């Protein structure tokens with residue numbers, strides 16, 4: 363991946379340095395997958411995805427970039443207006459706008475714990491998220507539709523990963539829906555970069571199911587990881603994933 367691309371992605375990560383990285387899994391997991399109508403570089407949507415990472419909740423992401431026609435009409439039909447994020451929870455029948463309300467809802471319904479202090483200063487979080495969106499300019503904002511896959515792709519990601527962000531941006535621009543498999547960090551060893559981990563033969567014993575699945579399936583955990591059930595392809599490395607998506611699903 364181009365150095366500038368990863369550089370600005372890293373800057374976004376640093377600007378939200380303590381958010382969307384570490385997980386403290388929700389006590390209660392939804393039976394049916396949550397669905398989030400989302401724009402990757404929307405600062406409000408970012409807050410919801412950060413909370414999903416922090417609670418270790420997976421979600422089906424329906425990308426709604428500006429100019430997109432694949433999922434935006436569904437939101438207007440369900441909620442009455444084109445505003446994002448929009449959460450649909452088939453477990454409780456809840457459908458809601460407003461990022462901070464959604465975050466509070468997720469902590470209350472699935473976290474079953476008081477809203478962490480930082481989330482109570484909601485407006486500050488929104489401001490921080492706006493700063494973090496700035497370096498990425500319009501990446502992950504405007505539609506460049508790709509072919510819609512038959513089965514949902516699965517992306518193993520955590521919100522603040524500078525390498526996962528460009529992948530989510532491209533999926534958003536191409537309006538490719540996917541299952542966001544959250545892989546936040548719970549162990550100290552997970553802060554060690556994968557190549558160093560490999561050299562030192564460190565295998566963190568994660569508490570998170572997604573990380574365990576990845577370790578068992580592929581013998582290592584490195585984020586992002588994309589699994590495409592349509593072609594039975596599994597890929598690490600953001601540059602390879604971006605190339606694969608363009609080669610396979612460009613419109």
Ligand SMILES: N[C@@H](CCC(=O)N[C@@H](CS)C(=O)NCC(=O)O)C(=O)O
Nearest residue numbers: 404405406444445446447460461462
């Ligand atoms: N107060 C709302 C603001 C949401 C908002 O303004 N989202 C923008 C995207 S960043 C939007 O929906 N714009 C309309 C559009 O993209 O068509 C929240 O926190 O969720």
